Amino acid sequence: MNRRAYNFNAGPAALPLEVLERAQSEFVDFRESGMSIMEMSHRGAIYESVHTEAQERLLSLLGNPKGYKVLFLQGGASTQFAMVPMNFLGQGQQANYVLTGSWAEKAVKESKLIGDTHIAASSEADNFMSLPNLDDISLSDNPAYLHMTSNETIGGIQFKQFPNTGSVPLICDMSSDILSRPLDVNQFGMIYAGAQKNLGPSGVTVVIAREDMITNSPKHLPTMLRYSTHTSNDSLYNTPPSFGIYMINEVLRWIQERxxxxxxxxxxxxxxxxxxxxxxxxxxxxxxxxxxxxxxxxxxxxxxxxxxxxxxxxxxxxxxxxxxxxxxxxxxxxxxxxxxxxxxxxxxxxxxxxxxxxxxxx
Structure with a gap:
């Protein structure tokens, strides 16, 4: 390889060269186990130490907010678009959304399949070439939550600040700008992000949520679509994308080093x-x-x-x-x-x- 490509892909995206080289050196024989991390049981002590380390390192970078849990899921942000209203939209409530572009539109589309959905603010009239003013966000009468997309990858717009929603949980899709700047996690009820832009390779979806929100999911939901399933099993209910989580841990280490x-x-x-x-x-x-x-x-x-x-x-x-x-x-x-x-x-x-x-x- 004469030189690395100038990689400006939107996702899967560039990974730190130092992380790739570290993974290369550990690829065949991870921690002198005689096998790759991709070959070992996710119930074994070696993998579980990596799993826990990644969760703790992520919360550490975010200032160790009290009462929050990290989940490693699958299905991308696209699955979260449905899981959010399925788990949090109660009878007689409305799901509230700020409409800012293509990804927010996809989230709204899924929410409408689940229940009553209210557009609390929108920049559609400007063809999503600007952001709504935070002061113009108008919640419905009985809001279950307010959902925002922090950064629209396709349009190229980004919220630099977020509203104070009081007792209404603020839920945010941060797939394309998570860990790109300091963040007060306590403003949010839940943050989710596909890993393939700032966190690691594709295949892992990270959820950072208040534990009180994700411990009692509706029992009528399919098991894998309940946040409580993954919370009570520490994201090990089924086989996790172990190599992707290992890579996330190494990217988090790289961020700490910088x-x-x-x-x-x-x-x-x-x-x-x-x-x-x-x-x-x-x-x-x-x-x-x-x-x-x-x-x-x-x-x-x-x-x-x-x-x-x-x-x-x-x-x-x-x-x-x-x-x-x-x-x-x-x-x-x-x-x-x-x-x-x-x-x-x-x-x-x-x-x-x-x-x-x-x-x-x-």
Whole structure:
């Protein structure tokens, strides 16, 4: 391998090189067991130590909030879209949602299959190119919870703050920006995230929830769709995605080694600032897609003056070793996903490429 690709994939996404190399060194013989962690029983002491360590390390990075439990589930955020209303939407209550883009829409769609669903705020009128004002969130008369999507991967918008919902649990899909910045977990009843952007490989879904919310799920639900099943069995009711959880633990270790969430936030803001400055300083050759106040630090979306020019940009970038810069098929355009593991060197290389492309095509 002459060099690593400049990986800007939206997910599965870049993993830290140091983590990959550590996993490579332990792949065949894990902790002198004579086998890979993928080969050993999830009931054995070696795997269970990794499992517990990952849970504890995650809570430690988040300041060890009292009364919260970490679950390692499967099925991605898409399964959580259904599990949330199934477990928390009671008779006579309404599920409340803030509608901000494609992933929030998918969550709302699933909720409507389960019960009464209320849109508490929406930026649909602006084609999801901005965020609703937190002061404009209007809860229903008897809200079971308020659900938000912290970062819309496709559109490229991100909440920098969250509302105080009082006694109404705030539930958040943080699949694409979890652990990218400091976070007060106590604001939330539950946070969930697919691992494949900032936490590890695909196949694991992380849930961080108040224990009082996930200990008494409705008994009529299928066993695997009850949070209480996984809570009472410490996420070991069925065989977990053990290698993915091992990788999450190593990514969490890597974050700790870089100054925790405060250190990671500094790096992420520098990377995002570098790209947005290149877009805004291009004299209109590149155009940011979303309102500047709503811009994501994780997914930088931008356009050129024509689809033909965008295609030429993608083709030329791929020849130079850039991967994943094509926008989502539902919206088109261009997108650079710059999650925690994307190094500053890749972002600098992209800015240099953007400048060269402008000079040769402007």
């Amino acid at each position: 100054g925790g969430l405060e250190g990671i936030q500094v790096q992420n803001r520098e990377k995002a600032g570098l790209l947005y400055n290149a877009i805004d300083g291009s004299g209109g050759f590149y155009r940011g897609c979303v309102d500047a106040a709503s811009r994501s630090d994780m997914n930088v979306t931008f356009r050129l003056e024509s689809e033909e020019l965008e295609k030429a940009f993608i083709k030329a970038s791929e020849k130079e070793g850039f991967v994943g810069l094509k926008g989502h098929r539902s919206v088109g355009g261009l997108r650079a996903s710059i999650y925690n593991a994307v190094p500053m060197e890749s972002c600098k290389a992209l800015v240099d490429f953007m400048e060269h492309f402008k000079q040769t095509h402007g």
